[in-house]
Amino acid sequence: MALGLWAVPAAATSCRDLVHDGNRYTVCEVDLAREELRLFLNRPDGSLYGQFSSVEADLRPEETLTFAMNAGMYHDDRSxxxxYVENGEELMRVIPNAGPGNFGLLPNGVFCIREGRADVIETLRFVDEAPACRYATQSGPMLVIDGALHPRFLEDSTSRYVRNGVGTTADGRRAVFAISRNAVTFHEFGRLFRDELGLPQALYFDGNISRLYAPGIGRNDPGFNMGPIVGVVAPSGS
Structure with missing residues (x-):
């Protein structure tokens, strides 16, 4: 007699290199219906993760890290x-007001991870809606807001850095992470998400210190300790 078995979907993180308007990027897509996306900041003993290798080392033996990226701006102490919300616990409140630097260039936004979905939400909308995020990280500026580029982005800007960020689909089922492979402007980076990836909402994570862990394509970028890290945790061997 045949036994009916539940099918367990394999991890589906897909990373690829692409060129848009002469700039080179690596893009990784996460299917929230099939993959577990988490944020990591401090280890159980309170010390900082800081590195992709530390996240991998603290996973259970039956788990593995299949993708990771720095996920939001941080202070000198990496806070x-x-x-910031991790596993349902709020570690830092929402900052709704304008301020110095890229983070305070409103509108900024929050990357919110819930069961089976993830969304980039503009900060004031996030405050109004108050979604129950299992994980959340605030950063800024927004790159794409309801299909439009951030209004402060200049097409002729000369400010260029290696940059990384995330965009989400309208239904929240797909999160698309991107990191530039050469220095780009905000305008160019925003157009990657809007025009090439077709995403209605996208959020800037950081620049210059941007790093990617994607063993499937041989990426494990070295560097100084990071603050928040976003990663996909999958069953070992998947």
Whole structure:
């Protein structure tokens, strides 16, 4: 007699290199219906993760890290600049007001991870809606807001850095992470998410210190300790 078995979907993080308007990027897509996306800041003993290798080392033996990226701006002590929630616990409140630097260039936003979905939400909308995020990280500026580029982005800007960020689909089922492989402007980076990736909402994570862990394509970027890290945790061997 045949036994009916529940099918367990394999991890589906897909990373690829692409060129848009002459700039080179690596893009990784996460299917929230099939993959577990988490944020990591401090280890159980209170010390900082800081590195992708530390996150991997603290996972259970049956788990593995299949993708990771720095996920929001942080202070010198690596604590988050803005709102931060990890496994349902709020570690930093929402910062709704304008301020210095890229983070305070409103509108900024929050990357919110819930069961089976993830969303980039503009900060004031986030405050109004108050979604129950299992994980959340605030950063800024927004790159794309309801299909439009951030109004402060200049097409002729000369400010260029290696940059990384995330965009989400309208239904929240797909999160698309991108990191530039050469220095780009905000305008160019925003257009990647809007025009090439077709995403209605996208959020800037950081620049210059941007790093990617994607063993499937041989990426494990070295560097100084980071603050918040976003990563996909999958069953070992998947």
């Amino acid at each position: 988050p600049v803005g709102h």
